[in-house]
Amino acid sequence: MPELPEVETIRRQLLPLYRGEIFREIRLSALAALQNCRAEDFQRLAGKRIDDFHRRGKFLIFECQGIYPVFHLGMSGIFLKSKAESLYPQHIHAEMRFKSGKELFFQDMRRFGNIRLYSEFPQFPGLGIDPLGAEFTAGRLNALLAAKKMNLKQFLMDQRYIAGIGNIYASEILFRARLSPRRKTHELKSRERAALFQAIPAILASAVENFGTTYSAYRTVTGESGENQHFLQVYQREGEPCHRCGRAIIKTVMGSRSTFYCEKCQR
DNA sequence: TCTGACCTGCGA
DNA sequence: TCGCAGGTCAGA
Structure with a gap:
């Protein structure tokens, strides 16, 4: 993926x-x-x-x-x-x-x-901020969050707002930020927005260092699997103990996509 | 804003 | 044999 x-x-x-x-x-x-x-x-x-x-x-x-x-x-x-x-x-x-x-x-x-x-460098109108680029700032993220009234999981995966996050990293980012995937964007407190701003590039940069996450098809150009699947905290860990509190990780479906989170750690 | 279709291999 | 995996987009 x-x-x-x-x-x-x-x-x-x-x-x-x-x-x-x-x-x-x-x-x-x-x-x-x-x-x-x-x-x-x-x-x-x-x-x-x-x-x-x-x-x-x-x-x-x-x-x-x-x-x-x-x-x-x-x-x-x-x-x-x-x-x-x-x-x-x-x-x-x-x-x-x-x-x-x-x-x-x-x-x-x-x-x-x-x-x-x-025929010229593509501009991708409608594509959101690149979360590893200089344009990804707390101010821009806060403005996006305040302007939307959608749940965090779907917000993170929507390429119109932030470009590059898919189903695996959306779950991982929300665990890192200790936020429930069902929370609404416009309802976040400033401390929670700050946690999300920190978690997004942290999770993605760490996955880049690990050459990506391999489930089934993904291989690097050299034909090897990524390594990041060994570091996932919630994705594909339904029923396994949360690494923070020990409670079983929950799997649910949001927007037709599987979503993994810890009910106790993520509020 | 949300849901289902697209597509194919894999595992139950 | 069937459900599941999920990025994107059309349509409701």
């Missing part, structure tokens, strides 16, 4: 491996082409050099001399250095080959991901 830490891990791994590489060809599967844009448009990439990789929320942006392929990994998107590493070669939707002989494959088993091509 690639959220911000998984996409950031992939970006950091792609940089030393593929920066400076020049595209020889790029092929999209029929499915990828049907869903997103015309495969022939991608031929414009041939001869272009990859100068940088950027991340905005959960979007991964390739900067290629005035052309910007943008990948969203959806639920199961991963990058592979070779086709032989793929467990599901039938789900490879983009094959990128470079003049040096290197290759890069985008595999997306569940096809929730997408690929788009931009």
Whole structure:
């Protein structure tokens, strides 16, 4: 489930491996082409050099001399250095080959991901603040919280407000901040807003250090699992004792998504 | 603001 | 065989 830490891990791994590489060809599967844009448009990439990789929320942006392929990994998107590493070669939707002989494959088993091509640096109108960027300030978070009347779990996962948080880290952030996922945004006291402001980047940065969280599909570019699943406090721990108070972790459903929390520690 | 559909592999 | 996993978006 690639959220911000998984996409950031992939970006950091792609940089030393593929920066400076020049595209020889790029092929999209029929499915990828049907869903997103015309495969022939991608031929414009041939001869272009990859100068940088950027991340905005959960979007991964390739900067290629005035052309910007943008990948969203959806639920199961991963990058592979070779086709032989793929467990599901039938789900490879983009094959990128470079003049040096290197290759890069985008595999997306569940096809929730997408690929788009931009002619200038994409701006993503409507996408919220990046929680690891300088623009993420207490003032901006407080203003967002005050303006909304929704529960915290859904607020955190809504990409229009904060970009990059998904189901796993929303639960983990709320545990860290000792806030119930059912609390309403506009009702938080200043001390609680401050706790949330601290918890969001802390949880995400720590997950980046651990190379992301692996459940099922996610793998880093080097084909390894992330490590962060070993450090989760509540996610997928239903019935297990809370690491703070010992009470069993509760699982509930909010917004059609499983949500994990401690009834005693999170108020 | 909320719900269900999309999609596929996996485990019960 | 069926339910579950969850990011996103359309529609209610």
